[in-house]
Structures are given as structure tokens and as C-alpha cells.
Amino acid sequence: MPVKVYNTMTGKKEDFTPDAPARVKMYVCGPTVYDLSHIGHARSAVAFDVIQRYLRYSGYEVDFTKNYTDIDDKIINRANKDGVDWKEISERYIKAYDEDMASLGVEVPGRRPRATETIGKIIELIGTLIGKGSAYVMDGDVYYSVRKFSGYGKLSGRNIEELESGARVEVDERKADPLDFALWKKSKPNEPSWESPWGGGRPGWHIECSAMCIALLGETIDIHGGGKDLVFPHHENEIAQSEAATGKPFVRYWLHNGFVNIESEKMSKSIGNILLIRDALKGHTPESVRLFLLSSHYRSPIDYTKDSLKEAEAKAERFYRTLRRMEEEWPDILNKTTDPARLKERLKPVRAAMDDDFNTAGAIGMIFEEVAKANRMMDEAEKGKPGDAFKEKLPAVKAVFKEAGKFLGVFAKTPEEYFDELKSRARLPKEEVERLMEEREEARRKKDFKKADAIRSDLLKQGITLEDTPLGTKWSA
RNA sequence: GGCGGCGUACCCAAGUGGCAAGGGAGCAGUCUGCAAAACUGCCAUCCAGCGGUUCGAAUCCGCUCGCCGCCUCCA
Numbered sequence: 001m002p003v004k005v006y007n008t009m010t011g012k013k014e015d016f017t018p019d020a021p022a023r024v025k026m027y028v029c030g031p032t033v034y035d036l037s038h039i040g041h042a043r044s045a046v047a048f049d050v051i052q053r054y055l056r057y058s059g060y061e062v063d064f065t066k067n068y069t070d071i072d073d074k075i076i077n078r079a080n081k082d083g084v085d086w087k088e089i090s091e092r093y094i095k096a097y098d099e100d101m102a103s104l105g106v107e108v109p110g111r112r113p114r115a116t117e118t119i120g121k122i123i124e125l126i127g128t129l130i131g132k133g134s135a136y137v138m139d140g141d142v143y144y145s146v147r148k149f150s151g152y153g154k155l156s157g158r159n160i161e162e163l164e165s166g167a168r169v170e171v172d173e174r175k176a177d178p179l180d181f182a183l184w185k186k187s188k189p190n191e192p193s194w195e196s197p198w199g200g201g202r203p204g205w206h207i208e209c210s211a212m213c214i215a216l217l218g219e220t221i222d223i224h225g226g227g228k229d230l231v232f233p234h235h236e237n238e239i240a241q242s243e244a245a246t247g248k249p250f251v252r253y254w255l256h257n258g259f260v261n262i263e264s265e266k267m268s269k270s271i272g273n274i275l276l277i278r279d280a281l282k283g284h285t286p287e288s289v290r291l292f293l294l295s296s297h298y299r300s301p302i303d304y305t306k307d308s309l310k311e312a313e314a315k316a317e318r319f320y321r322t323l324r325r326m327e328e329e330w331p332d333i334l335n336k337t338t339d340p341a342r343l344k345e346r347l348k349p350v351r352a353a354m355d356d357d358f359n360t361a362g363a364i365g366m367i368f369e370e371v372a373k374a375n376r377m378m379d380e381a382e383k384g385k386p387g388d389a390f391k392e393k394l395p396a397v398k399a400v401f402k403e404a405g406k407f408l409g410v411f412a413k414t415p416e417e418y419f420d421e422l423k424s425r426a427r428l429p430k431e432e433v434e435r436l437m438e439e440r441e442e443a444r445r446k447k448d449f450k451k452a453d454a455i456r457s458d459l460l461k462q463g464i465t466l467e468d469t470p471l472g473t474k475w476s477a
Numbered sequence: 478g479g480c481g482g483c484g485u486a487c488c489c490a491a492g493u494g495g496c497a498a499g500g501g502a503g504c505a506g507u508c509u510g511c512a513a514a515a516c517u518g519c520c521a522u523c524c525a526g527c528g529g530u531u532c533g534a535a536u537c538c539g540c541u542c543g544c545c546g547c548c549u550c551c552a
Contacts, residue, residue, distance in 0.1 A: 011481085031552075044552040074550070153480095158548075162479050205550090227552030232480090234551095257552070258482090259545095266546080295500080296490065301483080301545070311489060311501050318500080321514070349498095353491080362491050365499035372499090372516090379516050449510055456512075467513050474514090 003058060005223075006299060006357045008231060008254040009155055013357055018222045019252060024055055024062045025217040029209060029226035029234070030112075032069040033093035034078045037100050039275045039289075039304060040227070040260045040267055046290055046409075047257040047298035048225050049106045051358050054407040066109040067212050068094050071116050071192060071202055086192050090116075100277040103286050105409045111216055115208040119194050122203045122211040125245055126183045126196075134244040138174045140186030140199040146179040149240040155254060156232035181237055183207045206237035213250075214242060224251040228258055228299075258301045260293075275304060285421050288313035291410050294360040315368075316410070316418070317476075319401075322371045324415035326398060328471055329378060333391050338399040342392075346370075346400050360408060367404055367411065370397050419476055426477035427462050437466065437473055 002015040018024045028048045031041055052064045070090035079086040098108075115122075126142055129135035135144050146152050146160065153159050163179055182204035187193035193200035203211075213221055219242070226235065235254065242250040259266065262273040280289050292312035296302045326334055349369075353362030374397045381390045405412030423430065436455050443451040456466050459475070467474045 029552080032550090038552080040552045042552085047552095072550095156547080157480050159479095163548075228482095229547070229551055232547060233549090259552070261545085264545090268551085292489095299482090300490095303489085305489090307501085308489070314502095315500055318514095325515080353498095359491075362498075365491055368499050375515055376517095444510080447510075453511070465513070468509075468511095469514075 003055070003355050004357050005253050005255060008256050009251075011157075014253070016253065018060065019220060022060055024060045024223060025221040026052060026055075026062055026064045026223040026225070027209070027213050027217060027221055028064075028066045028109075028224070029230055030066040030068050031093075031097055032072050032074055033090045033097060034072065034074040035093060036276050036278060037093075037097050038267060039277060039280055039293075041097070042100070042104055042277050042280075042289070043260050043293050043298075043302070044225075044227050044257050045101050045106045046104060046293045047358075048255075050294065050298075050360060050408060051223075051225070051255065052109075053107065053409065054354050054358060057407045063111075063217060064109045065111040065113065065212070065216055067209065068097075068112065068114045069205065069208065070094065070114045072205060076191060090114075103281060104277070104290050105286065105412075107409075113212045113216060115203060115212070118208060118212050118215060119203065121215040122207055123184075123194075123196050125207060125211045125214065125241070126203075128245045129183065129241065132244060134241075135183055136176065137198050138176075140201060141174065141182060142184035142198055143175055143180040144183050144237070144241060144244075145177070146181070146240065147177060149244050151243065152240050153236065155236050155239055158232065158236075181206060181233065183241070206234055207241055209234070210238050210242040210245070210250075213238075214246065219246040219248045219250070221251055223253050223255055225255040225257070228256045231256055257298045258296075261301055261303045263305055264303055280309065283425075284309045284313055285316065285418070287410055287413065287418060287421070288316045291316050291364070294408060294410065295364060297357075297359055297361050299357075317422075319367070319371060319411055320413070320415045320418040322374055323398070323401065323411075324419070325378065326374060326394060327415065330381075330386075330394055333386070334395050334398055336391065336395045338392075338396045342396055343399045343403065346396050347403055350400065350404055354407065363404065363408065364410075367401065370400055373397065422477050423475070424477075426464055428459075428464065433459065433464060433475055437475065440466075441473065 002017065004013045005016045006013050028044075031037060048066075052062050056062050068090070071086070075086050075089050079089045082089065094114075102108075126135060129144065130137065130142065133145075134148050135142055153163070160179065184196060184198055184201050184207075185204055186199060186201045192202055194202060213224070224235070224238075231254075239250050260275075261267070262275055265271060265273060267274050277289075288309055289312070292304075292309055293302070295312060295315070349366045350363045353359040353366060356362070374394065377390055377393060381387075401411050426433065436459060440452045440455040443449070443455070459466060463477055465476050467476070
């Protein structure tokens with residue numbers, strides 16, 4: 001069964017087959033590094049992380065590239081505002097981005113090119129475009145001639161006439177046509193500048209992605225991804241530049257992720273409702289943030305509300321509590337290895353969901369069906385003698401969890417790791433909690449339930465929940 | 478105005494032709510000293526509305542209503 005992917009270019013789900021068998025060339029537009037990353041960056045990164053992981057899981061070798069846009073007007077503005085060198089800004093926020101992504105379990109892409117490391121290729125590409133008559137020089141700037149490219153608008157479903165009539169007031173009068181966009185921007189004094197045949201300047205935003213893509217992955221790549229907002233004009237322009245330069249199809253499958261809204265509103269600096277990844281992680285486990293992002297299909301908009309991360313966290317806890325129960329109550333049975341054929345069979349519903357345009361929400365639903373089944377089986381087994389079927393099935397469930405964890409990047413921790421994460425944010429030190437629990441245990445032994453309950457409710461006020469189990473009392477924050 | 482998307486229970490959310498996954502919340506029960514957790518049962522005869530196609534539609538087509546995104550930097 002081939003993986004099906006929704007291709008923005010055709011507006012349809014298509015069977016995915018890479019150009020070269022078993023090898024996928026994949027490029028995702030990375031961040032412009034001028035500020036801390038927000039939950040929207042996290043969504044894009046997590047979505048393509050899962051896509052990349054799942055393709056590899058499905059047997060493809062994935063050449064995964066994600067760039068950093070480390071030179072741009074916004075970076076220069078930020079540097080001026082902070083009174084530091086632009087390089088310091090880009091370095092600072094590349095580091096911050098990497099940290100945020102690591103905390104969300106996003107795997108490091110195989111290649112992470114920076115625009116400023118690709119200047120040579122960019123200049124070369126612009127030169128080619130000028131040579132072919134697709135671009136023109138105007139007083140130190142270079143512009144791309146949109147009208148020369150007959151396919152312009154094919155990705156975003158626009159045509160030149162519509163764009164023309166809808167064009168906003170054009171500030172830059174030097175352009176021959178309002179639709180044209182900058183490939184190379186002449187630098188002003190005291191601005192970062194690279195030498196080029198057209199004088200000192202810096203690359204425009206769109207050209208860097210074309211250059212990095214072509215330089216690192218080749219003239220035709222399999223998958224190009226990014227946020228929905230990049231469809232127009234960024235990706236449309238990338239197609240125009242790349243195809244005009246190479247004469248070959250640029251991208252075979254275009255994938256775009258949906259937005260994260262905050263309380264039904266678009267995140268924006270002007271509304272002031274930006275949710276930084278760091279802030280989201282303050283009150284919640286990274287696992288629950290990732291689970292929240294994967295609980296909707298990657299192309300749908302998701303709405304962040306004050307309860308959504310709590311719900312995701314409840315979900316994560318349900319999973320790890322079940323896994324902990326399995327491991328603690330049935331350690332011997334769980335050690336059994338599961339027959340690969342059997343595992344494949346059990347994994348089918350999860351894979352069917354993933355094969356259908358990376359339907360992580362559906363796959364997670366299937367995982368929770370397994371969770372419910374596992375609990376039911378264990379309840380049953382506790383009542384009588386665990387049968388042979390149980391001894392086969394329980395390890396199989398765990399094996400399914402393990403496999404799904406590989407491509408979802410959630411459900412992959414040990415319960416201890418997960419609950420330690422939770423405990424680490426408790427308001428009381430671990431030792432204090434354990435002392436109080438011991439005190440309560442003593443009271444319970446003496447049947448002084450009044451005292452025992454008082455300790456429990458005091459701890460609850462501190463955000464600590466106690467749970468008495470046959471294997472002793474457990475706590476979580 | 479142009480282009481695109483969405484509308485599934487109290488909330489979140491899968492499902493795109495064959496009798497509505499999953500999670501959260503809620504209610505009742507089993508278990509427990511009591512809780513918690515877990516389990517069981519209940520919780521959409523119905524998928525914005527109205528028509529149409531079909532043996533059969535939440536799923537296809539048309540219209541209506543509502544919401545949102547892109548068209549300017551943006552994940």
C-alpha cells in the first residue's frame with residue numbers, strides 16, 4: 001500500500017512515489033531567525049518531523065533538508081533595535097530554535113543550510129535567470145520578470161490578470177511590473193552586504209530556497225513543505241525561479257500545514273496573542289504539547305484554548321498510566337517478543353491512518369483503542385488465571401506502542417521518564433512529598449483515616465495527586 | 478472582489494458511498510477504609526440547512542446560511 005499525500009499543486013491526494021526508488025528528496029522552509037519561535041513554528045516542525053519519520057519508517061531513505069533564513073529585513077531591523085550585529089541575532093535565534101525543537105522531540109534534519117552560506121549558489125542562479133531573460137537588473141537590484149514565466153500562479157490557483165488587478169500600491173517604482181519580485185537587493189550603507197556582479201547587496205527571500213534546494217538536493221525534488229501561508233507568494237515564486245532556471249519541474253509533491261489559532265483568532269504580533277513554545281512548555285510536558293499538535297490532521301487549522309493542552313496532557317497520562325500498569329503488573333509476560341507477522345497485523349489500522357496523508361489524529365485514536373483493550377485484558381486476567389491468549393496479546397500491544405512511537409515521536413518514553421517530567425514541576429520537593437506519604441502510610445496502618453485523608457487533601461492543594469495501588473502509593477504533579 | 482478551506486455530540490477530533498473511531502467532561506455501577514486509577518454501562522437514529530444522484534450518503538452534485546485562511550511580512 002503506497003502512502004497517499006495531499007498535493008497542493010493538484011488539490012488531490014495522490015499515491016506517493018519518489019523519483020528515485022526508495023529515496024526521497026525533501027525540503028522544508030525553515031524559520032527566519034529574528035525572534036523566539038511560537039507554537040505555529042512548532043506545528044510545522046512537528047508535522048514535517050512526523051512525515052519525515054514515517055517515510056523512513058516505510059522504508060524510504062529520506063534526504064531531509066530544512067533551512068534557516070539567516071539574512072532578511074526582519075533580522076536587520078531586530079539587530080538595529082537591539083543595537084547588536086545582525087549576525088548575533090541570527091546566531092542567537094538559531095540556537096533558540098534548535099533548543100525548542102529538541103524539547104519537542106523534533107529530529108535534527110539531515111541538512112540545515114543557511115542562506116548566508118549559500119550566497120555563491122544564489123548569485124549563480126540569479127546570473128542564470130538574467131542570462132535567460134527571466135530577470136533584469138535595475139540600479140543594483142535584480143528583479144524576476146513574473147510575466148515571462150507562463151506557469152505563474154499554478155500552485156496557488158491564481159492568474160496574472162487577477163493578481164494585477166488586486167495588486168496593492170507599489171512602493172518600488174523601479175520594477176518594470178508591479179508583480180515582479182526582488183532576487184537581489186542592493187544594500188544601503190551599514191547593511192550586511194555581499195559582493196555580486198550587480199554590486200553589493202543581499203539575496204531576496206524567495207531565491208535562497210530555490211538555490212539551497214537545487215544545490216543540495218537537485219533540480220527536481222520530491223517533497224517541498226511549509227506553512228499554508230507560504231503557498232503564495234513564496235512557493236509560487238520558488239517555482240517560477242527554479243523552473244525558469246533549470247527548465248525542469250521543481251517539486252513533485254507540495255505539502256502545506258495548517259495554522260494554529262489562539263482562542264479562534266489568528267496569532268499575530270499586533271493582537272499580541274503569540275504563544276511561544278517556551279511559554280507553552282512552562283505548564284505542560286513537551287509530550288502533551290506534541291500530542292496536542294498531532295491530535296488534529298496536519299492540514300487542518302487547530303485552535304489553541306486554555307483547556308486544549310490540559311486535555312492533551314490528560315491523554316498522555318492515560319497512555320503512560322496504562323503502560324506503567326502493564327510493566328509493573330505483568331513484567332514477565334511483557335518480556336516475550338512478539339512475532340513480526342503478528343505485530344504487522346496489529347499495526348495495520350495505525351499504518352492505514354498514517355498511509356492516508358499522515359493522519360496522525362486517526363493513528364492516535366487507534367492507539368487509544370489498544371490502550372482500552374490492554375486495560376480490559378488486564379482486568380480480566382487479574383480475575384482468574386491469565387490465559388495463553390493474554391500472554392500473547394499483552395506484549396503485542398506494547399510492541400504496537402513502541403512502533404507507533406518511532407514515527408509519531410510520542411508514546412516513546414518509559415513511564416518513569418514521563419512521570420518524572422511531571423514530578424519535576426511539583427511545588428514541593430520530592431523528599432518532602434515522600435516524607436508526607438510515609439506519614440500518611442503510617443496513619444493508614446493505624447486506621448487513622450482522618451489524618452491520612454488530611455495529608456492527601458493537603459498535597460492535592462499543592463497540585464500533587466496520590467493514588468493507592470496494590471503495589472503501593474503513587475504520586476504525580 | 479479573486480482563490481482556497483471548513484461546519485460531526487457539552488468540548489476537542491477521526492471518518493469522504495454501505496448501518497457514526499478516539500480523547501476530555503458528565504451521570505450510574507464494580508473495585509477501594511474513603512478516594513484516585515482502571516473497567517462496565519449511559520451520553521450524535523444522526524453528521525449546519527434545503528434539494529438532487531444512488532439499492533444505499535456525514536461522505537458525490539446544486540443551492541442557502543455561518544465561520545476561517547490567502548491575495549502584504551508571516552509556520
